[in-house]
Amino acid sequence: MKRPALGSVRVKTTLTAVAVVTLALLAACAGLLGVIHHGLVGSAEDTALTRARAVADKTARGRLVERLSVPDGEDSLLQVVTHDGRILAAGDNLTGRGPVADFAPTEDHTHAARDIDLALPPDPTPRPFRLVALAARDMDGRDVTVYAGTSLSTARHTESLLLTAMAPGIPLLLLLVAAVTWHSTGRSLRPVEAIRAEVAEITERDLGRRVPVPATRDEIARLAGTMNATLDRLEQSMDRQRRFVADASHELRNPIAALRAHVEIAIAHPDLLQPPDLLDDVIRVQRLADDLLLLARLDAGEHTRPQPLDLAARARAVVRRRPAGRVPITLQAPDPAPVLGHRDRLDRILDNLLDNAQRHARSTVTLTVETTPDQRTVVLTVHDDGAGIPAADLEQVFTRFTRLDAARSRDAGGAGLGLPIARDIATAHGGTLTAHPGPGATLELRLPLTPHPTD
Incomplete structure (x- = not known):
């Protein structure tokens, strides 16, 4: 087959398949990342909330100590802050620091959560945390806010690994889809090209040729069968037309010859020709011409208003x-x-x-x-x-x-x-x-x- 043009069916089909698969892969990747992110962040938030509730319980019973124990060391955050910003207690990694955040739960919620980036000594690089703010009261009935945070480094690292793993796979998969689509479309269109080439060779003098019918029994095979049936009808129509012209020429030859003979006799010997004989010949030719004209109109499918x-x-x-x-x-x-x-x-x-x-x-x-x-x-x-x-x-x-x-x-x-x-x-x-x-x-x-x- 010739090299397909940019607007060919093969090129359009391949580009469409690649575009559809690209959109599907991007949607799948986005959905997968969203599910993983939601799950990891939700898990981190649940852990932080559990720790915040434990600290709030100690605060309400008067068992709050100035230095709070952080199970995961510097990867977790704990801090108890009064409504005026005074630190009542904090984990070792937040000792000597002001409030870790300034947001608090609304009146219709007991807690709120946000993602923050926070640098903890000795590393000056900010790290991601899921921070939960829990409303609580001390044993004297004063309102305090308990902040508990869980590191999101593991979640970010997991997402990064997933992106790194998928990034090279997507282009390779798209290349595979393009190659398979290009090859399969080419095989599917090969019979169409054969049909086109055969039809291009058929002329009005060679209507006996027929297009090849593939053995696939699909739409292309049905198209080839329909084209061959159309060529059969066209050949039959051309044969009828040739026979009609030949028969019409043969039928007109005799009455025209007779009419000519009568005219020549009338010119040479006016006294020998009877006028009815000449009129009969003219009527016969006229009737035959009318019949031929009517047949031509009927063959052309002339429509009349019934x-x-x-x-x-x-x-x-x-x-x-x-x-x-x-x-x-x-x-x-x-x-x-x-x-x-x-x-x-x-x-x-x-x-x-x-x-x-x-x-x-x-x-x-x-x-x-x-x-x-x-x-x-x-x-x-x-x-x-x-x-x-x-x-x-x-x-x-x-x-x-x-x-x-x-x-x-x-x-x-x-x-x-x-x-x-x-x-x-x-x-x-x-x-x-x-x-x-x-x-x-x-x-x-x-x-x-x-x-x-x-x-």
């Missing part, structure tokens, strides 16, 4: 305006058949189906419009008593430029676009158009029923 219509009423209107054909049409549409569609397009379906039926019928054509018992579908059926459609050709009749009767002339048989156009219009309306085997030929149109018909 409206509620009564398909039974449309069937009656189409039958009334049609000229009398070779075979009469029997209409059976007693009840309304409401559908949602485009008036001209639905009329085009009716005309195409009736044209096809009259072309092949022997004596009768029956047009039926009805609704299904569940009142969800409108069914329009056109049946003729002709030779029928072979079972093997029930779908072939909807292929463009298909004429099953090879013996009939092109003028009588048409261009083979009527039924394909009718099916495309039916599909665009959310319906279906199917053919059924004999006796005779039966074409069935099904459209969704709409509850509010108008016409």
